[in-house]
Amino acid sequence: MIPPEVERRARWVLDSIGATEVGFGDDVSYDAGAWDQVGRGELPDDDLAAGFFHLARVEERNGPRDEHGRFRAEWSRLDPLDPPLERLREKLGLRDSSFTVALTHDVDNPWRWTRIGVRGSAARLKRNVLGARLGPAFREATALAAAPVHRVRGSDPNWRFEQIVAEERRRGAHGSTFFVLAGHHDPHDGPSPETYDELRPELVGTLRDVGAEIGLHGSYTAAGDHGRLAEEKANLEALAGAVAGHRYHYLRADPHRNLAGLPFRYDTTLGFPDALGFRAGIARPFHPWDFERDAPADVLEIPLAAMDATLAEERYLGLSAKRAAPRLNALLDWAAANGGAFAILWHPDRFDPLSSGGWDRLYSRVLDGVQARGGSCVSAGELSSHSTWSK
Numbered sequence: 001m002i003p004p005e006v007e008r009r010a011r012w013v014l015d016s017i018g019a020t021e022v023g024f025g026d027d028v029s030y031d032a033g034a035w036d037q038v039g040r041g042e043l044p045d046d047d048l049a050a051g052f053f054h055l056a057r058v059e060e061r062n063g064p065r066d067e068h069g070r071f072r073a074e075w076s077r078l079d080p081l082d083p084p085l086e087r088l089r090e091k092l093g094l095r096d097s098s099f100t101v102a103l104t105h106d107v108d109n110p111w112r113w114t115r116i117g118v119r120g121s122a123a124r125l126k127r128n129v130l131g132a133r134l135g136p137a138f139r140e141a142t143a144l145a146a147a148p149v150h151r152v153r154g155s156d157p158n159w160r161f162e163q164i165v166a167e168e169r170r171r172g173a174h175g176s177t178f179f180v181l182a183g184h185h186d187p188h189d190g191p192s193p194e195t196y197d198e199l200r201p202e203l204v205g206t207l208r209d210v211g212a213e214i215g216l217h218g219s220y221t222a223a224g225d226h227g228r229l230a231e232e233k234a235n236l237e238a239l240a241g242a243v244a245g246h247r248y249h250y251l252r253a254d255p256h257r258n259l260a261g262l263p264f265r266y267d268t269t270l271g272f273p274d275a276l277g278f279r280a281g282i283a284r285p286f287h288p289w290d291f292e293r294d295a296p297a298d299v300l301e302i303p304l305a306a307m308d309a310t311l312a313e314e315r316y317l318g319l320s321a322k323r324a325a326p327r328l329n330a331l332l333d334w335a336a337a338n339g340g341a342f343a344i345l346w347h348p349d350r351f352d353p354l355s356s357g358g359w360d361r362l363y364s365r366v367l368d369g370v371q372a373r374g375g376s377c378v379s380a381g382e383l384s385s386h387s388t389w390s391k
Helices: 004-016 032-039 047-055 084-091 115-130 134-153 161-170 193-209 226-240 308-312 321-338 359-372 380-384
Strands: 099-107 177-180 213-218 245-248 304-307 340-345 376-378
Touching: 004 047, 032 047, 047 084, 099 213, 099 321, 099 359, 099 380, 115 134, 161 193, 161 359, 177 193, 177 245, 193 213, 193 226, 213 226, 213 380, 245 380, 304 308, 304 321, 308 321, 308 359, 321 340, 321 359, 340 380, 359 376, 376 380
Parallel strands: 099 177, 099 340, 099 376, 177 213, 213 245, 304 340
Antiparallel strands: none
């Protein structure tokens, strides 16, 4: 006799990987000991019980956290580039003929050359020179040299939203999503909150004019404050209309504290800050497990498989755009062979040709790579609306 709790959890795993016609206890055997292990927070050998362990992020319930409250790839029992739920799909004879990538951008700082921005750039230039980091120093110096020209023109290297969308369309993308901050309550939310507040209406108007989807970028402290998140959602919707999608700033998603109850159709925060790949061991959207209700959550989670900051920043992988390219190509090769539907994240401040260090060109090559491998690029909202992911 299979306990009802185990039946619900196993059925959720099977439905999440598209195995809706597979019977638990018939087509897939029931291993009582394996499910007992999951209950104790242990990773079992049984594929389906292990699938629940990974998909429900059991290892994160009492796991370590970094300084931003995040669970990192280095602590995980899974290989994010060999997602176990996708291996289970293959064992069950489930295979996709194509893959889909949701193109997303977090608008952390829409205007670089504020007074604080200039001081910050000068400080980075000094650190890079003292540290003998010649490439970053040269790019920072080039950017600073162009700041007076931007001031005269009334332009800014971070304000490239029209150009980003135009480039995506030239490369065959059907759409993209920009996540906009609607409140600053902590220094991590950015250095110039007054400038962001002043520019937000124009930012929203620009994104709407170019046909981009607008989502909420929940602020740093909103990850622990549902009331603050609701307030930010209302503030953004006053400018943009109904907002369906969300991503937490700094990727501060905790599957056991701040995902299941999100008041959005979809979220796309769940990725590792320090590694490419699939944090929940699955390469397609799914409804996270709500342990309080012991049932799937209403919100849809779109896995975040790659972020420019993960690849580029010294605190993570610290790669140049040239060295990052093979990693992204390997991810796309995997997707072409296995299918899936997931998001990638490229910040708008990496699209200035003078100072991007090639990250703008790498993004274009990624879009070309998706097309060449038979995949398609869409907005996160379009991906979330597909009937495949309905509960």
